[in-house]
Amino acid sequence: AVERTFSIIKPDATRRNITGKIIDRIESAGLKVVASKRIHMSRAQAEEFYGVHRERGFFGELVDFMISGPVIVQVLEGDNAVAKYRDVMGATNPANAAPGTIRKDFAESIEANSVHGSDGPDTAATEIKFFFKDNEIVG
Numbered sequence: 596a597v598e599r600t601f602s603i604i605k606p607d608a609t610r611r612n613i614t615g616k617i618i619d620r621i622e623s624a625g626l627k628v629v630a631s632k633r634i635h636m637s638r639a640q641a642e643e644f645y646g647v648h649r650e651r652g653f654f655g656e657l658v659d660f661m662i663s664g665p666v667i668v669q670v671l672e673g674d675n676a677v678a679k680y681r682d683v684m685g686a687t688n689p690a691n692a693a694p695g696t697i698r699k700d701f702a703e704s705i706e707a708n709s710v711h712g713s714d715g716p717d718t719a720a721t722e723i724k725f726f727f728k729d730n731e732i733v734g
């Protein structure tokens with residue numbers, strides 16, 4: 596079924612000017628970018644977005660990293676978009692990511708891992724709402 600997922604191209608990727616290379620992977624997989632904006636997250640925004648990780652040891656570093664530079668937030672649409680984008684991204688830790696995935700080919704570390712993607716359809720809906728108004732999404 597046609598589905599939407601939420602993506603962040605992270606500060607390590609905007610810093611290296613490789614956002615186009617990453618979007619090419621997304622589009623080549625048959626996912627369509629139906630919303631997109633370049634933003635610099637505030638600390639409060641990053642803390643709320645990653646609130647589920649608040650108790651984890653890496654939370655502070657994760658928030659610092661996510662506000663260290665601009666990011667590109669996007670809504671991706673396509674058949675089975677949530678699972679498909681997870682396949683295109685590869686494992687969270689680039690050391691474990693399969694060949695040909697975004698994280699294998701571009702990520703610097705488990706923290707600076709170039710992209711975020713929703714982990715399920717419900718999370719996707721919540722994450723999309725966090726950054727986009729309905730009229731900013733154009734299919």
Ligand code: CMP
Nearest residue numbers: 648653657687705706707708710711712
């Ligand atoms: P993301 O999909 O954005 O969701 C949470 C992020 O936390 C994850 O990608 C990683 O970038 C980061 N993360 C997960 N585990 C660790 C870890 N052990 N150390 C540092 N960062 C981590």
